[in-house]
Structure formats: C-alpha cells, structure tokens
Amino acid sequence: MNKFIAVLVLHCFISPAWAEEAKLEKIQVDTSVLAVERGVDTFMNACHGCHSLKYVHYRDLAGFGVNKDKISAWRGDSTLDAAMTSLMSDDAAMQSFGKIPPDLSMMTKAREGGNSYLYSYLIGYYLTPEGMTSNHVFPETKMPDALGMSGATDPAQRSEVQAKAHDIVSFLSWAADPHEAERLTLGYYVIGYLIILTLLLYNVMLAVWSKIK
Numbered sequence: 001m002n003k004f005i006a007v008l009v010l011h012c013f014i015s016p017a018w019a020e021e022a023k024l025e026k027i028q029v030d031t032s033v034l035a036v037e038r039g040v041d042t043f044m045n046a047c048h049g050c051h052s053l054k055y056v057h058y059r060d061l062a063g064f065g066v067n068k069d070k071i072s073a074w075r076g077d078s079t080l081d082a083a084m085t086s087l088m089s090d091d092a093a094m095q096s097f098g099k100i101p102p103d104l105s106m107m108t109k110a111r112e113g114g115n116s117y118l119y120s121y122l123i124g125y126y127l128t129p130e131g132m133t134s135n136h137v138f139p140e141t142k143m144p145d146a147l148g149m150s151g152a153t154d155p156a157q158r159s160e161v162q163a164k165a166h167d168i169v170s171f172l173s174w175a176a177d178p179h180e181a182e183r184l185t186l187g188y189y190v191i192g193y194l195i196i197l198t199l200l201l202y203n204v205m206l207a208v209w210s211k212i213k
Contacts, residue, residue: 023136024113024120029170033065039171040066042164044074046146047104050093053084053175055105060178097142108169108176115169122165123158125150 029035040061059080061071075082086093086101093100111117117137124136125145133150135141145151147165152158 024116026116027119029115029173031174035170036174037066039167049087050101051104052086053105056084056175106176108173119169123149
C-alpha cells in the first residue's frame with residue numbers, strides 16, 4: 001500500500017512535466033542565409049528592444065552573408081565589432097518587468113526542448129476568459145506577446161505569426177553557434193588530411209618492413 005501511494009505521489013509530480021512537454025511543437029529550423037536574415041529582421045523589430053545577444057556581433061552577420069545595408073540600419077552608430085545589445089537599459093527593464101530580460105545568445109541550447117521550446121513559447125500566447133494574456137508553455141512569463149499571437153483571430157494571421165516565430169527561432173539557433181558551418185567545413189578538411197596521412201604512413205610502414213624481411 002505504501003509503495004502504491006509513493007508511486008501515485010511521484011506520478012502527480014511528474015505528470016505536469018509530461019503535459020508541458022506534450023505542448024511543444026516539433027520544428028526543424030532553417031539556418032540558410034535567407035532564413036537567418038528574415039529572422040534577424042523580425043528579431044530586431046520584435047525582440048531587440050528588450051533582449052540582447054551579447055555573444056553575437058554584427059560582424060558575424062556580415063561574415064555569414066546577411067545583407068550589409070540591413071546590418072548598417074540595424075547597428076546604427078554601433079561598430080561592426082559591437083555585440084547586439086538591447087535597446088533597453090537594465091534600470092528601465094527592472095521598472096517595466098521587475099527583472100532584466102535574459103540574453104538570448106544561447107537560449108536554444110539553454111532550454112530543454114531547444115528550438116521546439118522557443119517556437120512553442122512564442123506561439124503559445126492566448127487570452128484568458130478574464131481578458132489577460134497568458135502562455136501555454138510558460139504561464140508565469142512576464143514577456144509581452146511580442147508577435148501578437150493572442151490577438152490572431154483567423155488562420156491567416158496565426159500562420160503569419162507562426163512563420164515569424166519560426167524565422168526568429170532559426171536565427172537564434174544560428175546565433176547560438178554562428179561558426180558551426182565553418183567548423184563542419186574545417187572538419188571535412190581535417191578528416192581528409194588524416195586519411196591521406198594514414199595512407200602515407202601505412203605505405204612507409206610497408207616499405208620499412210619489406211626491407212627488414
């Protein structure tokens with residue numbers, strides 16, 4: 001009987017986590033230049049006012065191939081080497097939200113569920129019967145519904161919000177590791193080099209052993 005009660009209690013604690021996970025929309029991000037560029041554009045309009053990307057610099061965008069004119073408009077007086085810091089000061093953030101909005105540089109890796117969590121969070125806003133804004137994934141959130149999902153009243157509007165959320169998450173996925181493509185390319189070269197070196201050393205070994213025999 002005691003074991004049954006213990007299992008039941010454990011189930012009660014674990015079940016909400018399962019229910020929370022079941023709400024996540026599984027997505028595949030697109031980290032092509034065009035998708036990342038769309039994502040930056042939406043991020044700068046909807047998120048950059050409050051959130052920073054302290055590990056991402058405008059030069060990273062230029063190096064990836066994002067339109068340089070757009071980068072110039074986004075960075076304003078900041079240099080290319082400047083980090084993408086938010087437009088809101090910490091004091092203003094504390095007054096508005098009671099806390100400083102988190103840096104989003106590594107958010108796709110920091111949250112369990114990664115890209116799917118962030119996407120589900122962005123499209124998870126809704127209006128309660130009392131007319132208040134809440135979020136299915138994180139009801140305690142203090143972040144406003146930046147993309148307007150709670151006010152989307154028809155399928156076309158919801159589809160537009162979902163597309164914007166997907167672009168933002170694609171960009172943030174790239175931002176969490178902006179040099180991934182370079183590493184993969186370098187990795188192919190390293191593997192090729194090691195294969196060639198192994199073959200050369202093998203031939204040298206055969207030549208040496210043939211003389212010994």
